[in-house]
Structure formats: structure tokens, C-alpha cells
Amino acid sequence: MLSFTEENYIKAIYHLSDAGQLAVSTNDIALHLQTKAATVTDMIKKLANKDLLAYEKYYGVSLSKKGKTTALYIVRKHRLWETFLVKKLGFQWDEVHEVAEQLEHIQSNLLIEKLDAFLGHPETDPHGHPIPDKNGKVKQVKQFSLSQGKNGSKYIVSEVKDGSATFLQYLAKYDLYPGVTIQIKEILPFDGSMIVQLQNKQKITLSKATSENILIKNNE
Amino acid sequence: MLSFTEENYIKAIYHLSDAGQLAVSTNDIALHLQTKAATVTDMIKKLANKDLLAYEKYYGVSLSKKGKTTALYIVRKHRLWETFLVKKLGFQWDEVHEVAEQLEHIQSNLLIEKLDAFLGHPETDPHGHPIPDKNGKVKQVKQFSLSQGKNGSKYIVSEVKDGSATFLQYLAKYDLYPGVTIQIKEILPFDGSMIVQLQNKQKITLSKATSENILIKNNE
DNA sequence: TTATTTTTTTAGATTAATCTAAACTTTTAT
DNA sequence: ATAAAAGTTTAGATTAATCTAAAAAAATAA
Known part of the structure; x- marks a missing residue:
């Protein structure tokens, strides 16, 4: 199981790499996560050891298949929670991000499947971002x-x-x-x-x- | 703001002290939290420094007013989440504890007030435990x-x-x-x-x- | 009342996540 | 092509939370 911090790194790399294709630089990750490059180097070594990403010294990282699956599940959780906050609890759509950043780390598959069903299996979150399905599949819209x-x-x-x-x-x-x-x-x-x-x-x-x-x- | 771990200590002490009256021993806390007495000693010193509890060497701890308020808010969150899981998501009442243990640490007053309203301001959770109100008041039933x-x-x-x-x-x-x-x-x-x-x-x-x-x- | 047992604390390490400063590698500019 | 700049890694510390082992205090029993 990944720590809170490890999950945040995986998610950051996923977003920075445009869905996990491109390599991402140490500095970009540091900037995105508001931390220092040295800290990022340490963490990506750790994540590389867990086979979540491929790391080549001085040339950045790219997520492995396992890393992408992990990232997509975190994104799924984040977007389902945002949908819940807006549709069920009456949050404004500009108020949900920080709370969803916390909720996305809750560990319970049962919870997420039940939440998904409760929301009627939504395909997008309140901002229109697609919600990956249970298998990590993302519905792409021609937009x-x-x-x-x-x-x-x-x-x-x-x-x-x-x-x-x-x-x-x-x-x-x-x-x-x-x-x-x-x-x-x-x-x-x-x-x-x-x-x-x-x-x-x-x-x-x-x-x-x-x-x-x-x-x-x-x-x- | 308290860490996840600090919150768990405060909650444990609250429950062990029967709503914050009695002094609680180091060993009891260690047993309850599945940790070692030495670890507990370190942590209670830290919490005493934050004025969350009164600590007398070799004679255990008791929560301060601030500590009780903190504990009651965590309990409120835990019980509201359990109610949500059962009433809205269709969890069985024996499945909710572990998930609520995680959800209780989410930091957002707005979330909790909106969740409370969404649930219709319930007075008890699915196990019949009273849910402290916004001000930490607990409704006692003659039982x-x-x-x-x-x-x-x-x-x-x-x-x-x-x-x-x-x-x-x-x-x-x-x-x-x-x-x-x-x-x-x-x-x-x-x-x-x-x-x-x-x-x-x-x-x-x-x-x-x-x-x-x-x-x-x-x-x- | 003294010895034994139990409980608690202290001392000293360890791990995860972080930092600064220095060293090293790659890229860019002249 | 080389020097300067930019980016990255390494080395060495720090903090929070944890541990084991040893020391100290309190409770219990003979």
C-alpha cells in the first residue's frame, strides 16, 4: 500500500505527463508539489524500486503500467468525491478541490464502488473531467x-x-x-x-x- | 492542526477515560492503540505541551477542556460518516468502522456541516451512539x-x-x-x-x- | 518492611519525508 | 567549442513517529 505522499507523487506525474505518456522532469514535479528537487529525486528512486515508474538519471521519469493504473484509480476517487460534494452535499464547484485532495486517499474499494453507484455511475465530474471507470478506462470526448x-x-x-x-x-x-x-x-x-x-x-x-x-x- | 496520529491519541484517551473524566494510564493507551508504552510516553508529552491534556509522570493523563473539545469533534465526524455509509451508501453496520476511522480525519468544517445537514442532523449513529452536535454537546439517553x-x-x-x-x-x-x-x-x-x-x-x-x-x- | 513484580520513563536507534549546500551533468549561448 | 547557466543528484541534517533495552518508580506480596 502506498503512503499519502507516494500517492501524491504518482498523481502529479500522471497529470504532468499528459496521461502518462511523456517523461517528466524532476523540477516540474518539485514545482507542482511545492517541494525541492532533492526531495523529488529521493522519492522517485523509491517509486522506481516499487516498479511504479521508469527513472533514468538526469532524464526524468515516466509511469509504468502499474503506475498509470494507480494514478487512474486516484483520479477516479478524486472525481467521484468532487461529484458527490457538488451533487449531494451542495458544495459550489469552486469549493471542492481541497477536500477531494484529502478524500482521494481514503483506502476502501467497497466505499468507492458504493459511492459510484450512489451517484449513478457518473461519467464526468462537475468540471467536465472524465471519471475513469473501475478498470481505469477513460471515456474520451471529441472536444x-x-x-x-x-x-x-x-x-x-x-x-x-x-x-x-x-x-x-x-x-x-x-x-x-x-x-x-x-x-x-x-x-x-x-x-x-x-x-x-x-x-x-x-x-x-x-x-x-x-x-x-x-x-x-x-x-x- | 493535529496530525492523524495525534488525533488518534486524543480519541483513544477520550474513549478510555469514559468521556474524559478519569485519568488514563500509559499502558492502557498503548494497548488500545496497539503500540508500545515508550511510544505513548513520548506522544503524551507532546500533547501535554499543546495543552490538550494534563500529564503527571507515572500517574497517567486526563484530557483538558481543549482536548475534550477536540475529541468530541473527532467522534462527531466518525459517527456522522458511519451514518452516511449505512443510510446513504448501503453499507452493512458491521462494515463501517475501518472506513470511518479514516474519514474522521478529513479536515473540513464545511464538509461536516453539509454532511450533517444532508443526513438530516441525526442524533445517533447506526449503533445507537449519540452524535455530538456542532458545539460538542452530547444528548444523553436514560438507558x-x-x-x-x-x-x-x-x-x-x-x-x-x-x-x-x-x-x-x-x-x-x-x-x-x-x-x-x-x-x-x-x-x-x-x-x-x-x-x-x-x-x-x-x-x-x-x-x-x-x-x-x-x-x-x-x-x- | 523489604523484596519482588509491574508499570513507566529514559536513552539511543530507525524509518519516512523533508531540507540545504555542494557536486555533478546537461543544455544553452557566445 | 568552450564557458556559463540551468537542472539534477548526492551528502549530510532534521523532524515525527516508532522501536528495544535499560533504568527508575510505584504497587504488591511475603
């Missing part, structure tokens, strides 16, 4: 950035990338959550900002930075 | 052991003391949970066992050891 949407087209919001509390609160103000339909009404050429119409017909302006952080899918 | 019940009388089961999985499974087989009404039909003098009638009119025999572990209250 792209709102900034790449065409003027006049209708789309469904599928995911939000930046998870900062202020950004999420801003979106919440307009009920701009995964699942809602929006239409691009105008794209302003000089700064890339756009005017979109919401489900309630209200029109709002989104900066380029904002629209890049909102992922959408086609309105089939 | 006594079933072994002290009078032949012919009807009572309401209020709590089960022994929490071993096998004991709880045995009671579950007869739907003998806190809240159900039972009537004592016969007390056998030679071994102290008794025959009780359940809500479904079925009669079962309970050994003295069993009836001592079931608490009841009067059927007002």
Missing part, C-alpha cells in the same frame, strides 16, 4: 477549445480547464457549466474576445484567455 | 443493559456496546437494531440467558453476554 469555435455555431460546454476558484466563480455567475448549450454570436478580431449567447438568451463577452479555458463539443 | 430488563416488559433497543463484526452480523440477522421494540418473555435463572420477542413476533434466545451488550430504554 476543443471555445476559442476555436466558429462564429454563429452552437456548442455544448464539455469541460473547464483552469480550475482556480475565481475563474469558476465567474463562470458560475452565468450558469456556465459543462452540459449547457451556448452560441457564438460575434468574434472580435482585435483581441480575440467573443460574445456568446447563453441558454437564457443573455449575451456575455468572454476574453480570449477565458474562451481558451473552456472546452466545448459539437451539438449533435 | 440500561438488556440484562437488567424485567421479565414481561417491553423496551426499545437504544445502543449496542460490543462492536465486533460477528456480533453485529448476528444482531442484523434478527433485525435487532437501535429503534426496534422488544419484549422479554422469559429469563432463565441458571445461566442468565433470556428469551425475547422481536417486532415480527419471532422469539429468540440471547445469552447473558449478549444481553449485557445491548442497551435499552423504556418504551414511553
Whole structure:
């Protein structure tokens, strides 16, 4: 069984490596986990000994199959808990991250399977991130950035990338959550900002930075 | 903020001291926490420095007001989580303890207040133990052991003391949970066992050891 | 009341996770 | 191509939680 800390390293490496493909550098991990490079070196040696990742001195690490499976299970737990907090306990979607960071380390397969069933086997969490299934399978959605949407087209919001509390609160103000339909009404050429119409017909302006952080899918 | 381990010590001392009145010995704590007396001595010095308990060398410890408040909050969290696991997730009552031991250490007041509301502000957990309220107040019920019940009388089961999985499974087989009404039909003098009638009119025999572990209250 | 037993504490190590400072390797820039 | 910069590892400490073994204190028994 992995310690709390080991689990956090595995999860960090998973996220930094874009689902476990690329090699990740010591410094990136240190930055992500707010710790020192020397500490990371020690820990990745330990994780390499447990066959959770492949480590080549001075060239970073990449997760093994076992490491990826472990990471996906932690991600599954994190996203199920976030879903629970929002859907059942009435948390705002900007309030859930820190609590889910703790809950994801609870060790009980029975708990997770029962929680999953209680939530109705959700496929995505409140931010639109896919929830890996019991076997670690992730359902991929064909999605792209709102900034790449065409003027006049209708789309469904599928995911939000930046998870900062202020950004999420801003979106919440307009009920701009995964699942809602929006239409691009105008794209302003000089700064890339756009005017979109919401489900309630209200029109709002989104900066380029904002629209890049909102992922959408086609309105089939 | 207390560590996981510190919290477990405070909780252990609370339970061993019968709600924080009596002094608790080093050995009792070691036994309860499956650790060594030397380890306990170190830890209680640390907790004494944090003003969570009063420690007199060779004469054991007793919780301070701050220590009691801390203990009651941990107990509150533990019992709310057990209630959630049984009432919402469909756990059997003999399956919840280990998971609740982990969940009780999650740090989020918002989570606990929302969970409490979601559960409808329950007053007792699935074993009939009272859940301390937000301010640490515990509602005491006038209850006594079933072994002290009078032949012919009807009572309401209020709590089960022994929490071993096998004991709880045995009671579950007869739907003998806190809240159900039972009537004592016969007390056998030679071994102290008794025959009780359940809500479904079925009669079962309970050994003295069993009836001592079931608490009841009067059927007002 | 003194000796024996039990309980508790102290002393000294160990392991996991962390750090700083110094050494080493790789990358980048002239 | 070499020097400087950036990134990584090693060496040596530190803190929290734990242990064993030995010493000390308290309780019990003869």
C-alpha cells in the first residue's frame, strides 16, 4: 500500500505527463508539489524500486503500467468525491478541490464502488473531467477549445480547464457549466474576445484567455 | 492542526477515560492503540505541551477542556460518516468502522456541516451512539443493559456496546437494531440467558453476554 | 518492611519525508 | 567549442513517529 505522499507523487506525474505518456522532469514535479528537487529525486528512486515508474538519471521519469493504473484509480476517487460534494452535499464547484485532495486517499474499494453507484455511475465530474471507470478506462470526448469555435455555431460546454476558484466563480455567475448549450454570436478580431449567447438568451463577452479555458463539443 | 496520529491519541484517551473524566494510564493507551508504552510516553508529552491534556509522570493523563473539545469533534465526524455509509451508501453496520476511522480525519468544517445537514442532523449513529452536535454537546439517553430488563416488559433497543463484526452480523440477522421494540418473555435463572420477542413476533434466545451488550430504554 | 513484580520513563536507534549546500551533468549561448 | 547557466543528484541534517533495552518508580506480596 502506498503512503499519502507516494500517492501524491504518482498523481502529479500522471497529470504532468499528459496521461502518462511523456517523461517528466524532476523540477516540474518539485514545482507542482511545492517541494525541492532533492526531495523529488529521493522519492522517485523509491517509486522506481516499487516498479511504479521508469527513472533514468538526469532524464526524468515516466509511469509504468502499474503506475498509470494507480494514478487512474486516484483520479477516479478524486472525481467521484468532487461529484458527490457538488451533487449531494451542495458544495459550489469552486469549493471542492481541497477536500477531494484529502478524500482521494481514503483506502476502501467497497466505499468507492458504493459511492459510484450512489451517484449513478457518473461519467464526468462537475468540471467536465472524465471519471475513469473501475478498470481505469477513460471515456474520451471529441472536444476543443471555445476559442476555436466558429462564429454563429452552437456548442455544448464539455469541460473547464483552469480550475482556480475565481475563474469558476465567474463562470458560475452565468450558469456556465459543462452540459449547457451556448452560441457564438460575434468574434472580435482585435483581441480575440467573443460574445456568446447563453441558454437564457443573455449575451456575455468572454476574453480570449477565458474562451481558451473552456472546452466545448459539437451539438449533435 | 493535529496530525492523524495525534488525533488518534486524543480519541483513544477520550474513549478510555469514559468521556474524559478519569485519568488514563500509559499502558492502557498503548494497548488500545496497539503500540508500545515508550511510544505513548513520548506522544503524551507532546500533547501535554499543546495543552490538550494534563500529564503527571507515572500517574497517567486526563484530557483538558481543549482536548475534550477536540475529541468530541473527532467522534462527531466518525459517527456522522458511519451514518452516511449505512443510510446513504448501503453499507452493512458491521462494515463501517475501518472506513470511518479514516474519514474522521478529513479536515473540513464545511464538509461536516453539509454532511450533517444532508443526513438530516441525526442524533445517533447506526449503533445507537449519540452524535455530538456542532458545539460538542452530547444528548444523553436514560438507558440500561438488556440484562437488567424485567421479565414481561417491553423496551426499545437504544445502543449496542460490543462492536465486533460477528456480533453485529448476528444482531442484523434478527433485525435487532437501535429503534426496534422488544419484549422479554422469559429469563432463565441458571445461566442468565433470556428469551425475547422481536417486532415480527419471532422469539429468540440471547445469552447473558449478549444481553449485557445491548442497551435499552423504556418504551414511553 | 523489604523484596519482588509491574508499570513507566529514559536513552539511543530507525524509518519516512523533508531540507540545504555542494557536486555533478546537461543544455544553452557566445 | 568552450564557458556559463540551468537542472539534477548526492551528502549530510532534521523532524515525527516508532522501536528495544535499560533504568527508575510505584504497587504488591511475603
